[in-house]
Amino acid sequence: MKFRFIIVLLLAASLFFSGCAENNQNRENNTQPAEKVVIGTKLFQESYITAHMVSLLLEEQGYDTEVKENLGGTLVNYEALKKGDIQSYIEYTGTIYSQILKKPPLEEWDPEVVYEESEKGMLESDGVVIASSLGFEDAYAIAVDREWAENQGINTISDLEPYASEMSVGTDPEFATREDGLPQLARVYGFSFKNYNSMAPGIMYEAMENNEVDAISAYTTDTRNDLYGLKVLEDDKHALPPYDAVVLVTESFAEDNPEAMEALSQLNGRIDQDTMRRLNGEYDIEGRSAKDIARDYLIEEGLISS
Numbered sequence: 585m586k587f588r589f590i591i592v593l594l595l596a597a598s599l600f601f602s603g604c605a606e607n608n609q610n611r612e613n614n615t616q617p618a619e620k621v622v623i624g625t626k627l628f629q630e631s632y633i634t635a636h637m638v639s640l641l642l643e644e645q646g647y648d649t650e651v652k653e654n655l656g657g658t659l660v661n662y663e664a665l666k667k668g669d670i671q672s673y674i675e676y677t678g679t680i681y682s683q684i685l686k687k688p689p690l691e692e693w694d695p696e697v698v699y700e701e702s703e704k705g706m707l708e709s710d711g712v713v714i715a716s717s718l719g720f721e722d723a724y725a726i727a728v729d730r731e732w733a734e735n736q737g738i739n740t741i742s743d744l745e746p747y748a749s750e751m752s753v754g755t756d757p758e759f760a761t762r763e764d765g766l767p768q769l770a771r772v773y774g775f776s777f778k779n780y781n782s783m784a785p786g787i788m789y790e791a792m793e794n795n796e797v798d799a800i801s802a803y804t805t806d807t808r809n810d811l812y813g814l815k816v817l818e819d820d821k822h823a824l825p826p827y828d829a830v831v832l833v834t835e836s837f838a839e840d841n842p843e844a845m846e847a848l849s850q851l852n853g854r855i856d857q858d859t860m861r862r863l864n865g866e867y868d869i870e871g872r873s874a875k876d877i878a879r880d881y882l883i884e885e886g887l888i889s890s
Contacts, residue, residue, distance in 0.1 A: 620648045621844070624655040624664055624673035627757070628785045629867040630722060630805060630860060632874035634674045638831060640879055641847045644888045653874070657758050658683050665832060666710050672833045672848075676722060677702045678825030682764035685709070689768065695721075695826040702830075711835040715845055718829040719853040720805065720860045724759060725824070726769070727802035727814040729792070740820040744799075745775050753780045754788040754797035764825055765801065772823035805857055807865035829855075850887050 623638050625631040632653050639649040652670065655661055661673045662684055677695070680702040681687050687701060699717070706712040726741055738744065744751070759765035760780045770776045781797060789808045791797045802809050802816055809816055831848055838845050855863075863881060866872045882888040 620650055621672065622650045622652060622670045624661040624670040625651065625653050626657060626661065626673075627654055628803070628806075629864050629874065630803070631674055633863055633867060633877050634718065634829065634831075634855075635672075636875045636878035637851065637882060638672055638674070638848065640875075640882055640888055641850065642844055645843050645847045647844065651875070662710075662712075662832075665712060665834060668834070671837050672715070672831060674718070674829055675832050676827035676829055678723070678764060678827040680706060680830075681825060683758075683762055686763075689764070689825070693822055693825050695828060698826050699828060699830075706832075707835065712832055713835050713838050715831040715833045715838065715848040716851040717853065718831065718851055718855045718860075720855050720857040721826055721828050722803050722805040722857075722860065723819075723824060723827045724765065725802045725804050725816045725819065726753075726799055727792075727809055727816045728799045730813045730815040733815040733817075738815070738817065740818040741769065741773055741823070742820050744817070745773070747798075748775045748777050751777045751798040752796075753777045753799045753801065754791045755780050755782050755801040756785050756788060757782050759801040768823050772821050805860045805864055807861055807868050811869060829860075854885065 621639075621642055623635045625635045632651070635651045635653070639651050642649050655664065655670070655673075658675070658679055661670065662675070664670045665673060675684075677698045681698045682689070685702065685705040687705070690697065703714050706714075726744070728738060728744075733739070736743075736747075753760075753766070755766065760782050761767070766777070766780060777799070781791065783791065785803075785806075788797075788800050789812050792800050792814065793812050800814070802814060804816060808814075831851065833845075833848075863877050866877045867874060879888070883890065
């Protein structure tokens with residue numbers, strides 16, 4: 585009887601310590617991210633590259649990630665973020681200010697004001713926060729054939745006024761109709777182009793090369809401006825807002841994932857415009873994959889191990 589009692593005690597103790605070990609293991613497991621982090625992108629190379637930077641930094645912290653290249657434009661990505669279909673994507677402050685928050689243009693554009701208003705507005709209206717500000721601006725611009733511009737003495741958008749009524753403009757899917765795009769240029773400069781053709785960014789540059797359009801809505805960090813022999817014109821009346829690149833996440837994601845926020849904070853001010861232009865060139869000119877470009881850059885910066 586005594587022997588049987590000892591056996592029962594030993595079994596009970598075994599179950600007790602086994603349960604403790606399992607609970608400890610569960611607690612340890614709960615410190616690791618349980619779900620996949622999905623990062624959305626827009627329709628161009630810079631968005632792919634920076635999204636993979638976010639992905640790789642999070643993977644370094646043990647997160648399981650997925651980058652959805654070509655998810656869509658601004659509102660597609662932003663709505664997906666709010667709904668929880670994605671957990672992050674890279675946006676631009678001028679786009680947040682004018683397109684997402686629908687704020688009116690400032691009399692004089694101030695990057696700090698646009699940033700602060702964007703940050704405050706997203707948090708209050710949608711529970712979206714800025715995880716990091718990458719350090720570069722990728723602004724919209726009007727670009728024309730360089731040789732033509734030099735022959736005509738064209739350096740600024742104002743210089744296009746005598747020619748605009750006969751010019752066809754190629755734009756990305758958003759710039760032609762969004763308030764901080766062609767409509768804003770028409771209001772500030774007082775002239776409109778003959779027509780516009782909306783197309784994917786890559787096709788937009790090809791259309792310029794094939795003389796299908798006379799100007800395009802270029803991006804200031806895009807090496808294709810040089811590759812296709814284009815001249816980016818000065819926005820001499822400051823019609824277009826500042827477009828500083830920022831990483832967006834939801835407030836709930838930030839609160840639940842402090843390790844992720846700490847990892848993403850390493851990108852604060854890390855990438856200047858020349859660096860981003862160089863990385864874009866590796867994609868456009870050298871044909872490298874966005875993920876490889878992102879990985880090599882983060883390794884060079886000492887932000888990931890491999």
